Amino acid sequence: MLLVAAGMSLLGVAGCRGTTEPADGAQGAQGAPGPEPGGEASGAPAAAPTAGASSPAAASPASASASALPGVATGTPVAAPRVLSAAESKPVYELDAERRVVALTIDDGPDPRHTPTVLALLEQYRIRATFFLIGENAAEHPDLVREIAARGHHIANHTWTHPDLRSLSDAKIRDELERTSDLLNKATGKPPTWFRAPGGDWSTPSLKIAADLGMRNMAWSVDPRDWARPGTEVITERILKDVRPGAIVLNHDGGGDRSQTVAALKAYLPVLIDSGYYFTAPAG
């Protein structure tokens, strides 16, 4: 399907509509060593550490050039698609380890059985997270998509049908990603700026296509394998054992019964907060 026009318009604002985009561009590019904002107790700073979200080599020039796009300063949608650098197209595995920060990422939803409970928990602890949504689930529950965004979380792209991208043609990969971005943009008014391959199974074409569509690729550094339902205690223990400053934690609120994950969130979030971690949803 040809979505050139739609693609152009959604790409045009990709990465330029972060919560506090001038600050993201300016400070994020340099690793944002500034103080942790106190606005939200344990919650995310208003300006997520963009560069913190970069792998060491992924570097600031990319972020800096992104922020230098014309029209960004006023927040006006930019006409030209954002072209990401090669470094930006590589998956990000961790944030800046200099700060005691964790990025919580929630995959495979939205799911009416679990997403509302997760949202309530995040609100309780004033945490902002990144939700990697599957397009066909988002199409089925657009109210939940809007609810996630309305609560200040980041909406991210996790393909339309959750396929193994390594087995797909370039055209099919593009369709999976573009269709999902288009839907999320329509639902929330903002195109997603992060992409995650199902299973973390990136391929070279998928990295490039995501970048072409204005998205950076986010992996993770802490995987409790909650999707396999090993038990709430096991999920909790794995996270608390592996988490460290800059961690990107992978959890799931969709794709099956995720009650163990929800129970684990209830258990580990207060522990991390009590030990001085704060949470962020990195700008793309």
Ligand SMILES: [Zn+2]
């Ligand atoms: Zn997934």
